[in-house]
Amino acid sequence: MPDTGTGLALILGASRGLGLGLARELLGRGWHVIATERGGRAEPLHDLAAEAGGRLEIERADINHPDQIEALRGRLAGRSLDLLFVNAGVANDPAETAGEVSTEEFTRILVTNALSPLRAIEALAPLVPAGGVIGAMSSGLGSVANNESGGWEVYRASKAALNTLLRSYAARSRDSGHALLLIAPGWVRTDMGGPDAALDVETSMRGVAGVIEARRGKAGLAYLDHRGQTVPW
Template identity: 50%
Template structure:
């Protein structure tokens, strides 16, 4: 199918990333999915429409090698899902400096660097999406907690807006996505929604934004969030 959409899902070994891969495949997309180590979940989805690659977004050499391996691909969507929540429940002063810095690097710096490197793999009027969080909203922070994680996602939001402005002439769209509070390893068993509900909503939002330009910050239902 010459008109089949093509997605690159970064950080797809489990949870939301894996759910997104499954959903896009079900909707007829071709998908390239990345894992840091072999993923049984991705292996179970094996098909002609799925390509699985191994790379860590914090490893510049690995990302550059992935870029080379995918030289023949053009993606309608590049979605960086990968992120960490190390010691997220502890106040900032209780988190060792190296741990706090690594969360910031993985959640804010590495996604933008990845998008920059892969910009030439984006199809015309393509969409770059980043897995953000409502916790990254400064205006909606009325409960505190998750301090370092919140700050890393707020930084991602700021950097993504700057990324879109810097590349505005390229005609791409940038989507910052809050998946909802989801029952995953990160979200916990008491979360509001399950993975299928979240990824179906996010996929709807993504498909609705294809071809649009600008930078938006929305949840899995398409609702715009306060910065």
């Protein structure tokens, strides 16, 4: 049985939305959490820290700045993470096609959603011992096999790129003993998901946390949704 309900988690990108929701859910399950904010003080995250009885630490790091990730690794040297989870997601207008998006906007989304998460994983993975979980927030929209409806072209491409990069990482890290995880949280009522989404943050992150805990000690890569069901690549 996996060891659930305890451990040290690092969540990159926890100032709001899904990242904040995951931090709150893990705290409720007894975890100690290190959460990052990108820029100025994120009041909801700091409010959560005030309620957490010392079990929530806040660090500052912008995932798009490798020097900041390296500095974070230095500050965490000597600590052992049971969970490293990268929550990064930006989007453009979902109706904007590949033929319409500017090169600059395309680059911004692909760097933030795919390249920077993998760079962060590369930098911070040495802090996770064998049996620990390394995960990233993907999306059901990142499934190439399930793309029958179109839309969200650039965002889809970025999450498909994230999936491919982590799959490549898994292929060359088979001896690490890490449980690698891509999570599709569902359509969630966040700033990105909008008010009409099917799930609230609490329901989605309750499922995500359960999936994370179930993966502890299971080496290899899985692409799962918040219910623990496999998502087609």
